[in-house]
Amino acid sequence: MAEKPERRFKAVAENRKARFNYEIGEVIEAGIVLTGSEVKSLRAGKATIAESYADARAGEIWLINANIPEYLQAHRYNHLPKRPRKLLLHQRQINKLAGAVEREGMTIVPLRLYFNERGRAKIAIALGKGKKLHDKRETEKKRSWERERGRLMREKG
Numbered sequence: 001m002a003e004k005p006e007r008r009f010k011a012v013a014e015n016r017k018a019r020f021n022y023e024i025g026e027v028i029e030a031g032i033v034l035t036g037s038e039v040k041s042l043r044a045g046k047a048t049i050a051e052s053y054a055d056a057r058a059g060e061i062w063l064i065n066a067n068i069p070e071y072l073q074a075h076r077y078n079h080l081p082k083r084p085r086k087l088l089l090h091q092r093q094i095n096k097l098a099g100a101v102e103r104e105g106m107t108i109v110p111l112r113l114y115f116n117e118r119g120r121a122k123i124a125i126a127l128g129k130g131k132k133l134h135d136k137r138e139t140e141k142k143r144s145w146e147r148e149r150g151r152l153m154r155e156k157g
Contacts, residue, residue: 010114011112011114012047013066013112014049015049015052015110017050018111018128021130021131021136023129023131023135024111024128025126025127025129026126027111028097028124028126029124030088030093030122030123030124030125031087032085032087032121035079037074037078037079038071038085039121041068042121044071046068047066049113051065052066052110053108054087054097054110054125056101056108059091059094059098061089061125062087063086063110067081068081087123106127107127107128107130108125108126109125110125
């Protein structure tokens with residue numbers, strides 16, 4: 001049987017500012033508990049996770065402040081757009097994340113919301129340590145220098 005090619009799944013929502021605002025550690029894939037109208041809204045590509053974060057409460061990890069807008073065709077069976085959503089993780093992973101948040105003052109940052117090959121909604125989360133202003137400036141300098149260097153190499157090339 002032929003091997004299946006590696007494919008990248010289309011992101012429904014991406015938190016592009018996360019890598020600028022946080023030093024990202026290990027990335028973990030988590031399942032997410034959704035209602036039917038939320039899944040349909042995600043499949044339509046309407047979601048925002050830019051202002052969201054995850055929090056440990058009572059031995060569970062919850063996604064807070066993620067905006068999945070109402071699905072218009074669901075009428076009265078709709079969901080609340082910014083309700084907290086439970087993330088599905090192994091207990092070991094939950095303990096690790098909760099411990100890092102408590103001890104080291106880190107934040108659980110959502111990076112991407114997507115559907116996997118089986119059609120299940122997944123969210124990539126990571127432990128992040130907030131960057132200071134001077135670290136953000138340093139990142140911006142490096143990024144602009146890389147851009148400039150690439151431009152110079154193409155011109156001389």
